Amino acid sequence: MNPSHSAPDGRDTNPHALTLTRVSDTEWHAVEDGRVVGRGDASRRPDGRLFVSIDAWHDTVFDRIAAALPADLPGPLHTVVDENDHATASAWRRAGFTTAGREWGYLVPTDPRVTGLGPARPPAGVTIVPAGLAEQGPLRALERVVHDEIEAGAGWRSVPAQVLPRPAGTIVVDPAQYAVARQHDRYVGLVRVPPPRRPRIGLIAVRAELHRHGIARALLAHALESLHHKDTTEARAEVAESNTAATALLEGIGARRTGSTLELVRH
Numbered sequence: 001m002n003p004s005h006s007a008p009d010g011r012d013t014n015p016h017a018l019t020l021t022r023v024s025d026t027e028w029h030a031v032e033d034g035r036v037v038g039r040g041d042a043s044r045r046p047d048g049r050l051f052v053s054i055d056a057w058h059d060t061v062f063d064r065i066a067a068a069l070p071a072d073l074p075g076p077l078h079t080v081v082d083e084n085d086h087a088t089a090s091a092w093r094r095a096g097f098t099t100a101g102r103e104w105g106y107l108v109p110t111d112p113r114v115t116g117l118g119p120a121r122p123p124a125g126v127t128i129v130p131a132g133l134a135e136q137g138p139l140r141a142l143e144r145v146v147h148d149e150i151e152a153g154a155g156w157r158s159v160p161a162q163v164l165p166r167p168a169g170t171i172v173v174d175p176a177q178y179a180v181a182r183q184h185d186r187y188v189g190l191v192r193v194p195p196p197r198r199p200r201i202g203l204i205a206v207r208a209e210l211h212r213h214g215i216a217r218a219l220l221a222h223a224l225e226s227l228h229h230k231d232t233t234e235a236r237a238e239v240a241e242s243n244t245a246a247t248a249l250l251e252g253i254g255a256r257r258t259g260s261t262l263e264l265v266r267h
Contacts, residue, residue: 020064022072030061040065042073051078059091066095076267083260097264102241106255108201110228110235115253117221123213126183128222131193132176139175142187146205179222181206181215191219193226199235204246216249 018032030038038056045051052069056062070077079097081089112118122128181189189206201223206215227235237255239246251257 018061018064020068022068028065028068028072030056030065032061037061038065040069042069042077049078050074050076051080053079054091062091063094066091070096070266076265078263078265081262081264083262089262089264092264095266097266099262100265101263103238103261103263104241104247105258105260106237106239106250107234107258108224108237108250108253108255110199110224110232112221112225112228115221115224117217117224117253120214120217120221122181122215122218126181126188126213126215126218128218129180129182129187130222131179131226134175134178134180134187136175138182138185138187139178139180139190142180142190142207145207146190149208150205179219179226181219183210189215189219191216191223193223194235196227196230196232199227199232201235201237220249220253 018030018037020028020030022028026042028040029036030040037058038054038061040052040054042050042052050073052073054062054065054069056065077097078100079092081092083089083102109115177192177194178190179193180187180191188210189204191204192200192202194200194202201220204216204219204223206213206219224235237250238261239250241247241260
C-alpha cells in the first residue's frame with residue numbers, strides 16, 4: 001500500500017498540484033507536474049533510534065514531507081544537520097524538531113612533535129597490541145564490556161555512528177583496524193586505527209575501572225603515530241559535546257575544531 005498525502009486543505013484541483021506518496025516503508029516521493037521534486041527517507045540505527053532525512057529544493061516541498069513523516073512513522077524521530085546550515089536547521093524546527101545534542105568535529109595532527117604524545121606510553125603492566133594482531137576471544141570479551149559500560153553510562157548517542165552495537169548486542173568492529181591495550185591476559189582498551197585513505201579516529205574506549213591511568217592517551221598516541229608513519233598529517237574525529245574527557249584529550253594535543261553537527265528530535 002502506497003498512501004498519498006494531498007494538500008493540507010484536502011483539495012487537489014490543480015492538475016500540477018504537489019502530491020506526496022510513500023513509495024516504500026522507508027521512502028517518500030513528492031511529485032509535481034510528473035517530476036520528483038523531493039524525497040524523504042527513514043532508517044533505524046542499530047541502537048533503535050529512527051533517523052529521517054529530506055532532500056528538497058524548496059521550503060514548501062520540505063515542509064510537506066516533514067509533516068508527513070511523523071504521521072506515517074512512530075516517534076520519536078531523529079535527524080542530523082550541520083549546525084552552520086541554518087536554513088535546514090530552521091526547516092526541521094518548523095516541523096517541530098528540537099535540539100537533542102551536539103557533536104564537535106576535529107582535525108587531529110599526527111606528528112608526535114606537534115601533539116606531544118611521543119612519550120605517551122601505557123602504564124606498567126599494559127602493552128599495546130597493533131592493529132590486526134588482536135586475538136579473537138579477548139577482543140570479543142572487551143567488546144561486551146565496552147558495550148555494557150556505554151549502555152550503563154552516557155549511552156550510544158555519545159559514540160560515533162560507525163561503532164554502534166548490532167541488534168544482537170555486539171559492537172561493529174573490524175579487527176584489522178583496531179589496536180588494543182592488553183593487561184596481563186585480558187584486553188582493557190581499544191582504538192580504531194583507520195586506513196590512511198580515510199584517516200578518521202572512530203572510537204577510543206577503556207574499561208571503566210582503568211580510566212585516568214593514561215591508557216586512552218597511549219592508544220591515541222599509537223593510532224596517530226601509525227598514520228604519521230604512513231605520511232598522513234591529520235586525522236578527523238568527532239566527539240559528543242557531553243564527552244568532556246574526550247574533548248579535553250583532543251584539544252590538549254592540538255586538535256582544532258572544524259565544525260559541529262546537531263542531532264534534532266521530534267517526540
